[in-house]
Amino acid sequence: MTSKIEHVQQRLSLRGYQTLFSLRSREGAGEQAALQQFSSMRVAGLITFAADWSAEAPWVKRLQGDRMPVVHVDPLRVSHGAVVRTDRESAMRQVLSHLRGLGHRRILVLGVDETGVYGRQRIKGLELGCQELGLVWGKDLILMKPNQETLSDMDYGWKAASEVAEMRRRPGAVICLNDVMAFSFMRGLSQAGLKVPRDISVVGYDNEEFSAYTDPALSTVDARVSDLMDRAVDHLLEQNVKKDNPKKENVRKKGLSKRETRLIPQLVLRGSTARARAKNNN
Numbered sequence: 091m092t093s094k095i096e097h098v099q100q101r102l103s104l105r106g107y108q109t110l111f112s113l114r115s116r117e118g119a120g121e122q123a124a125l126q127q128f129s130s131m132r133v134a135g136l137i138t139f140a141a142d143w144s145a146e147a148p149w150v151k152r153l154q155g156d157r158m159p160v161v162h163v164d165p166l167r168v169s170h171g172a173v174v175r176t177d178r179e180s181a182m183r184q185v186l187s188h189l190r191g192l193g194h195r196r197i198l199v200l201g202v203d204e205t206g207v208y209g210r211q212r213i214k215g216l217e218l219g220c221q222e223l224g225l226v227w228g229k230d231l232i233l234m235k236p237n238q239e240t241l242s243d244m245d246y247g248w249k250a251a252s253e254v255a256e257m258r259r260r261p262g263a264v265i266c267l268n269d270v271m272a273f274s275f276m277r278g279l280s281q282a283g284l285k286v287p288r289d290i291s292v293v294g295y296d297n298e299e300f301s302a303y304t305d306p307a308l309s310t311v312d313a314r315v316s317d318l319m320d321r322a323v324d325h326l327l328e329q330n331v332k333k334d335n336p337k338k339e340n341v342r343k344k345g346l347s348k349r350e351t352r353l354i355p356q357l358v359l360r361g362s363t364a365r366a367r368a369k370n371n372n
Contacts, residue, residue: 145169182215201267251278
């Protein structure tokens with residue numbers, strides 16, 4: 091979140107805007123209080139992160155009536171405003187395509203929880219990828235039971251590595267929820283006497299700075315956070331121009347007129363993935 095805020099602040103300051111931030115829980119009352127405060131200050135626009143706004147909520151209707159420019163980044167549920175979101179479905183399809191191209195047919199997904207919006211988006215991408223690549227859901231690709239013990243991602247990755255190492259038929263590749271979990275998982279495999287990627291290929295998510303310096307360097311998904319924030323700022327500035335001068339249509343950049351923009355993540359290939367060994371596919 092910090093990197094997102096910093097990027098937005100830098101972009102808007104270059105255009106002469108001062109940025110205000112409010113970090114709130116996802117309780118409706120907290121969001122409502124923040125929005126009322128911003129509205130009373132007559133802010134020029136609003137960027138939200140992971141918003142969960144019911145169309146029937148009175149404060150959402152008031153915001154819409156005020157015509158305040160709003161851009162939602164990766165919202166959980168919204169009824170109006172421009173939307174910029176990460177295409178997690180595409181990310182998972184890219185990962186599966188890469189692993190299948192290396193010959194992997196037994197793939198384990200670690201830490202992805204279908205009860206959350208983002209988790210469901212990833213799972214949908216995995217399902218589509220299986221269909222495209224001829225993999226059987228539940229046989230060739232298996233979801234490992236998500237973290238139900240409120241462990242940290244670091245602890246969960248370590249524990250999962252121990253469980254995978256003891257499997258009679260181990261997967262040839264593992265897709266982790268994030269880079270932290272992937273790092274811990276690789277360390278756990280090493281502790282159990284297994285080598286990455288010789289015995290198991292591992293893919294993370296987020297392209298954290300440390301991921302290039304793990305041993306081996308971690309293959310991961312770059313969500314292109316800076317590009318995502320650039321799109322959000324562009325949408326916000328465009329809405330401000332329209333609000334101030336609705337007839338000035340020539341300032342609209344190509345592609346910004348769409349209500350929703352999906353940004354396709356980039357698969358970053360490093361040393362933690364390799365061709366499948368024959369015994370890992372039997």
